[in-house]
Amino acid sequence: MQPMTFAIVGCGYIADSYRACLPFHQDQLRLAGCYDRDAERLAASVRTWGDPAFASLDALLADPEVSIVVNLTDPENHAAVTRAAIAAGKHVYTEKPLAMTHDQAADLRDLARSHAVRLAAAPCNLLGECAQTLWSAVRAGKAGPIRLVYAEMDDGMIHRADYRTWRNRSGKRWPARGEFETGCTFEHAGYSLTVLAALFGPVRRVTAFSSLLVADKQVLPPLDHPAPDFSVGLLEFDRGVVARLTNSIVAPYDHRLRLVGDNGTLDVKEPWDYASSVVFRPASTGRLARLVERKLGAAFGRRLPPVRKPLFRPGRGLPTMDFLRGVAELAEAIASGRRCRLDEDFAVHITEVTEILQYPERFDRPATVKSTFQPIEPMEWAR
Ligand SMILES: NC(=O)c1ccc[n+]([C@@H]2O[C@H](COP(=O)([O-])OP(=O)(O)OC[C@H]3O[C@@H](n4cnc5c(N)ncnc54)[C@H](O)[C@@H]3O)[C@@H](O)[C@H]2O)c1
Structure with a gap:
């Protein structure tokens, strides 16, 4: 399988853990870049990892290279970022929880289906x-x-x-x-x-x-x-x-x-x-x-x-934990047309x-x- 390209939204505490796992997934995943609405946090991540930064969420979502958006924002912002990514036609892997209520989560599921994109959520320790x-x-x-x-x-x-x-x-x-x-x-x-x-x-x-x-x-x-x-x-x-x-x-x-x-x-x-x-x-x-x-x-x-x-x-x-194993699972599921676990x-x-x-x-x-x-x-x- 060709590596699938993803981008990270939210460069906070856990983003480094995802980034540290990337060497284990070179065959499956390629990172296009990252974005955080807090400019200092984004700059600190870019300094640490040397990854490209997107200028805005819109720029990230408009990049045709990006197939999967990995949503690492804090839980209060999960639904808004996931919704925007789905509307832009991107597949989404989000940190848990998918949303803060069942109703909100079900809306995101329905939205993903209506846009024919995949939606998956952490944690991925089940795959370990x-x-x-x-x-x-x-x-x-x-x-x-x-x-x-x-x-x-x-x-x-x-x-x-x-x-x-x-x-x-x-x-x-x-x-x-x-x-x-x-x-x-x-x-x-x-x-x-x-x-x-x-x-x-x-x-x-x-x-x-x-x-x-x-x-x-x-x-x-x-x-x-x-x-x-x-x-x-x-x-x-x-x-x-x-x-x-x-x-x-x-x-x-x-x-x-x-x-x-x-x-x-x-x-x-x-x-x-x-x-x-x-x-x-x-x-x-x-x-x-x-x-x-x-x-x-x-x-x-x-x-x-x-x-x-x-x-x-x-x-x-x-x-x-290998935090990227769930993203790799989603990428493989998309590439082969099978269901994501x-x-x-x-x-x-x-x-x-x-x-x-x-x-x-x-x-x-x-x-x-x-x-x-x-x-x-x-x-x-x-x-
Ligand atoms: N902290 C942990 O130990 C840990 C462990 C496993 C999983 N998680 C999960 O990871 C997720 C992120 O947690 P964290 O600890 O990294 O939180 P955090 O608050 O440190 O980081 C979240 C980042 O998202 C950014 N952000 C918020 N809304 C945004 C938006 N609309 N656009 C761009 N950037 C936005 C914030 O500026 C912040 O830098 C949560 O869902 C959490 O449950 C956290």
């Missing part, structure tokens, strides 16, 4: 070696039929962390205000939800609770509309699996994903890391095994061999479930999920 290994183990029945999932997305006590010092390679600060006003559920739930939905089908019902536990996160001036910093939801999947998903930025860091089957559990410590292992822990059935489990916890397990050696390993200035139906569904988790008061309790998506295929190399 860790998630694909987990999925392969589930298909093979390694832990028996999966009944229950515990998914933790506690991102640490952010309000106590020195987040004011966090900067990316081109010097941009971590956008604390935006993160706290968007909410950790909208920021992070998708990393578990996309994996679980691919494995177990659409979510049919959600029973959720959310709360703002630390209203003052020491941001100056104070936050205009702080979002809930804790949520917990019980998700009932199409195929009968039940999951408890917790999101917070007030509890200590814990990203464990545990799939409980009749024969044991499949555990992932860090779904944000493509190289993270999948561990199988057999069910403790005998008296001795149960005693050991009570005393030592779930200490014993066996690492499953990954479905392929991770192509991407964090370190050396790289993030823990992170397509607009999937993104609308993830947005709807996320909105229910973060703002349960907007819905019935339990909430019936309206959106759905067709089954997703594992990666070719993981089948």
Whole structure:
């Protein structure tokens, strides 16, 4: 396949992580340039990476070379930028969430269809070696039929962390205000939800609770509309699996994903890391095994061999995830005319479930999920 040309809109904190992954996709992707409406931020990115800058969003959208617009603006600006790109006839890959409400997300899906362009959304950790290994183990029945999932997305006590010092390679600060006003559920739930939905089908019902536990996160001036910093939801999947998903930025860091089957559990410590292992822990059935489990916890397990050696390993200035793998997936899907694994139906569904988790008061309790998506295929190399 000829590399497909893309352009980045929004040169903020995460844009450097996308840019750092470009060397892994030279065969699939070519970067035409980037744009940020903040001239200083744009200049800092150009200085760091040496990429061409577009003079305006209109100039970027008018460039016939650009096939895919990668929308890395902050969530409040996602819908406007995505809408403009679709109207200009561009395919769009957007950072999550696709939009801040299910209705807005569904409008973008319909707009993309009416313009015959593709729309896809992050996160793309589902396409990583860790998630694909987990999925392969589930298909093979390694832990028996999966009944229950515990998914933790506690991102640490952010309000106590020195987040004011966090900067990316081109010097941009971590956008604390935006993160706290968007909410950790909208920021992070998708990393578990996309994996679980691919494995177990659409979510049919959600029973959720959310709360703002630390209203003052020491941001100056104070936050205009702080979002809930804790949520917990019980998700009932199409195929009968039940999951408890917790999101917070007030509890200590814990990203464990545990799939409980009749024969044991499949555990992932860090779904944000493509190289993270999948561990199988057999069910403790005998008296001795149960005693050991009570005393030592779930200490014993066996690492499953990954479905392929991770192509991407964090370190050396790289993030823990290959952020461009989703863009490459979209490019390949466009080039071959196949469906994209992170397509607009999937993104609308993830947005709807996320909105229910973060703002349960907007819905019935339990909430019936309206959106759905067709089954997703594992990666070719993981089948
Ligand atoms: N910060 C993280 O650790 C992180 C991690 C993974 C994903 N993300 C996601 O990445 C996205 C961006 O996050 P971020 O942390 O880089 O935010 P950020 O606030 O640092 O950067 C957003 C950039 O978009 C620019 N922008 C906004 N509207 C624009 C417009 N209309 N035209 C051009 N530029 C525009 C802003 O000037 C800003 O530089 C979010 O969706 C977030 O959820 C962030």
